Amino acid sequence: MARFLIVEARFYGHLNDMLIDGAKTALKDAGHDADVITVPGALEVPGAIAMAAESGQYDGFVAIGVVIRGETYHFEIVAGESARALMALTMDGIAIGNGILTTENEEQALVRADPAQKNKGGEAAQAAIRLLELREEFA
Ligand SMILES: Nc1c(NC[C@H](O)[C@H](O)[C@H](O)CO)[nH]c(=O)[nH]c1=O
Ligand SMILES: CC(=O)[C@@H](O)COP(=O)(O)O
Numbered sequence: 001m002a003r004f005l006i007v008e009a010r011f012y013g014h015l016n017d018m019l020i021d022g023a024k025t026a027l028k029d030a031g032h033d034a035d036v037i038t039v040p041g042a043l044e045v046p047g048a049i050a051m052a053a054e055s056g057q058y059d060g061f062v063a064i065g066v067v068i069r070g071e072t073y074h075f076e077i078v079a080g081e082s083a084r085a086l087m088a089l090t091m092d093g094i095a096i097g098n099g100i101l102t103t104e105n106e107e108q109a110l111v112r113a114d115p116a117q118k119n120k121g122g123e124a125a126q127a128a129i130r131l132l133e134l135r136e137e138f139a
Pocket of ligand 2: 070
């Protein structure tokens with residue numbers, strides 16, 4: 001059993017609840033534990049994961065959130081920089097699955113958040129599980 005931390009950027013609560021449900025189910029089905037912490041937005045997720053990884057309290061991480069395009073360039077910053085920072089942490093050997101949705105509208109996000117549809121939360125959890133398996137295989 002491994003210990004996973006789900007770090008959620010709680011910008012759209014109802015969508016996050018579905019993403020977290022999918023992630024928790026995937027982790028439980030694989031026999032792993034999961035805690036959940038909340039940060040304000042997607043830009044805070046990588047930093048929170050970096051801090052938690054440094055603590056040594058968790059084996060793997062799932063990033064959860066929803067970034068929906070608005071009127072300004074801020075979408076590109078939030079979506080792009082959160083993904084880039086998460087990828088940089090992954091390249092440092094931290095097992096992270098990225099379940100931060102980046103969509104044009106809420107309808108697209110709903111389809112992807114719903115565990116009964118595209119289940120991107122579960123998909124992100126499975127990615128984190130696989131990376132942890134690989135890290136242990138290559139250790
Ligand atoms: N617009 C969205 C944000 N924006 C907030 C940023 O992520 C960040 O919390 C703020 O800039 C303070 O540093 N975050 C989301 O997760 N989703 C959005 O749609
Ligand atoms: C992704 C965002 O930052 C977005 O929700 C903010 O909307 P806006 O660009 O209209 O300020």
